[in-house]
Amino acid sequence: MKNNTNSQGNALLKTLRLIADPIKFLDSYNQINQDSFVVPVLGINSPPVVFFNSPEAIGEIFTIPSEKFDFSRATHVFRPLMGDSSIVLQEGRSHQRLRQLLVPPFHGERMRYYGATICEITQQVTQKWRSHSVISLPQYLPQITLDIILQIVFGFNTGERYERMQYLLTNLLEDVTKPLFSSLFFFPPLQQDWGDWSPWGNFLKRRAEIDRLIYAEITQRRTEFDPERTDILTLLLSARDETGAAMTDQELRDQLVSLLLLGYETTAGSLAWAFYLLHRHPAVLAQVRLEIASITPPSTNLDPEAIAKLPYLNAVTQETMRLHPIALIGTPRMAKVNLQIQDQALTPGSIVVPCIYLAHQRAATYPQPQQFQPERFLTKKYTPTEYLPFGGGARGCIGSAFAMYEMKLIIAQILTQFELKLIDPKPVKPVRRGITIVPSGKLEVAVTPLPTTIAK
Numbered sequence: 267m268k269n270n271t272n273s274q275g276n277a278l279l280k281t282l283r284l285i286a287d288p289i290k291f292l293d294s295y296n297q298i299n300q301d302s303f304v305v306p307v308l309g310i311n312s313p314p315v316v317f318f319n320s321p322e323a324i325g326e327i328f329t330i331p332s333e334k335f336d337f338s339r340a341t342h343v344f345r346p347l348m349g350d351s352s353i354v355l356q357e358g359r360s361h362q363r364l365r366q367l368l369v370p371p372f373h374g375e376r377m378r379y380y381g382a383t384i385c386e387i388t389q390q391v392t393q394k395w396r397s398h399s400v401i402s403l404p405q406y407l408p409q410i411t412l413d414i415i416l417q418i419v420f421g422f423n424t425g426e427r428y429e430r431m432q433y434l435l436t437n438l439l440e441d442v443t444k445p446l447f448s449s450l451f452f453f454p455p456l457q458q459d460w461g462d463w464s465p466w467g468n469f470l471k472r473r474a475e476i477d478r479l480i481y482a483e484i485t486q487r488r489t490e491f492d493p494e495r496t497d498i499l500t501l502l503l504s505a506r507d508e509t510g511a512a513m514t515d516q517e518l519r520d521q522l523v524s525l526l527l528l529g530y531e532t533t534a535g536s537l538a539w540a541f542y543l544l545h546r547h548p549a550v551l552a553q554v555r556l557e558i559a560s561i562t563p564p565s566t567n568l569d570p571e572a573i574a575k576l577p578y579l580n581a582v583t584q585e586t587m588r589l590h591p592i593a594l595i596g597t598p599r600m601a602k603v604n605l606q607i608q609d610q611a612l613t614p615g616s617i618v619v620p621c622i623y624l625a626h627q628r629a630a631t632y633p634q635p636q637q638f639q640p641e642r643f644l645t646k647k648y649t650p651t652e653y654l655p656f657g658g659g660a661r662g663c664i665g666s667a668f669a670m671y672e673m674k675l676i677i678a679q680i681l682t683q684f685e686l687k688l689i690d691p692k693p694v695k696p697v698r699r700g701i702t703i704v705p706s707g708k709l710e711v712a713v714t715p716l717p718t719t720i721a722k
């Protein structure tokens with residue numbers, strides 16, 4: 267009994283440390299150089315949670331057929347926001363089908379359509395900086411990435427519906443990152459609708475208004491269907507499954523909301539890290555500026571395709587996400603059968619966690635792993651099990667190519683318009699915000715508009 271109390275106490279302590287300061291918690295395992303480790307979590311019948319960080323183990327996890335895992339234990343928290351039909355909550359055939367529909371719009375040739383929109387939105391949002399001497403990056407970067415999703419994914423045009431959506435989403439998503447509000451999603455017994463003044467009732471009311479706007483957009487776009495439009499909703503409206511059936515309104519709504527929730531704060535957070543790191547490493551910043559200037563004559567607009575191909579800017583973006591992955595782990599998955607992953611024998615019920623953060627901190631793969639060294643991406647090509655800011659395997663991020671493209675364009679657009687200087691010279695800390703790890707504090711910068719650029 268005493269032993270049981272001790273181990274429960276130990277599990278409680280570890281669980282609290284993991285929640286309160288996940289980076290410190292993971293670093294403590296990094297110091298002892300373990301390729302995998304079991305973290306006891308709370309609850310007498312809690313399954314063992316096993317973290318893996320070696321490329322070999324991660325490779326095995328990503329190639330184990332997904333029917334041997336149950337993903338819903340981790341993804342169920344997204345259900346109230348994303349909806350039952352969300353890609354994130356699907357398993358097996360229905361998950362594969364949604365990936366087949368959603369992956370192509372975010373890759374290859376299609377990206378060309380989005381470049382000019384990304385640059386224009388960045389210009390519009392940062393236009394406001396011209397009347398300020400100091401701005402807070404975490405205030406503006408999500409405005410840029412939210413507008414990008416609303417226009418490129420939803421195909422919203424400016425107007426009343428668009429502005430109302432912007433307002434409602436910004437407020438709701440801000441609240442979702444607050445610990446008290448977010449605990450509602452983790453503990454279903456708290457999900458009680460006692461009217462508008464109860465936290466859950468209030469959430470349901472706000473969600474219903476957002477849904478009304480999304481459904482109104484879907485209805486309008488079905489009735490005025492225009493196949494020439496390049497947004498992702500248009501592609502989904504025309505998609506058919508193998509039986510020839512189109513997606514229902516609810517299926518469409520759930521995918522749109524999922525793309526929004528997974529694609530907007532993640533990209534804004536990674537951008538915040540990129541600007542922070544660039545402005546703490548003046549030599550790197552100077553080299554990026556030089557590289558962009560080499561293909562962008564003064565007083566011209568950016569050429570998105572040429573920017574996306576710049577090797578050093580690409581290396582800076584990659585190294586930012588290596589050093590500060592926005593998601594510390596890939597989707598945890600529960601073993602349905604006995605599995606052997608490297609030296610760990612797992613019984614059904616065990617939770618398998620591919621640890622992105624620790625994979626990126628391995629000194630054998632990345633010498634001086636705590637240093638920001640974009641050059642490492644110029645001299646070496648890393649495998650998808652060594653470098654995985656977007657996770658991998660059957661559940662890997664579907665927006666990875668789009669996010670990389672978007673980040674490079676936003677960085678280039680801002681650097682060609684402004685000179686920025688960090689107000690606080692002290693280093694920031696990685697802190698949790700919802701499901702992402704972002705720089706602490708307001709990340710304020712002094713802004714000086716550059717004279718040579720023309721705004722459109």
Ligand code: HEM
Pocket residue numbers: 353354365419524525526528529530532533536592593595596597598655656657658659660661662663664665666668669
């Ligand atoms: C810098 C930006 C981003 C980062 C760092 C990021 C990272 C991730 C990670 C780590 C996962 C889990 C992967 C796994 O379990 O192996 C994921 C899943 C996902 N991401 Fe992203 N993401 C980003 C941007 C986006 C964008 C722009 C979109 C789409 C608009 C998007 C859509 C998704 C979707 C739909 C999934 C779930 C895929 C599935 O369950 O099959 N992400 N992302």
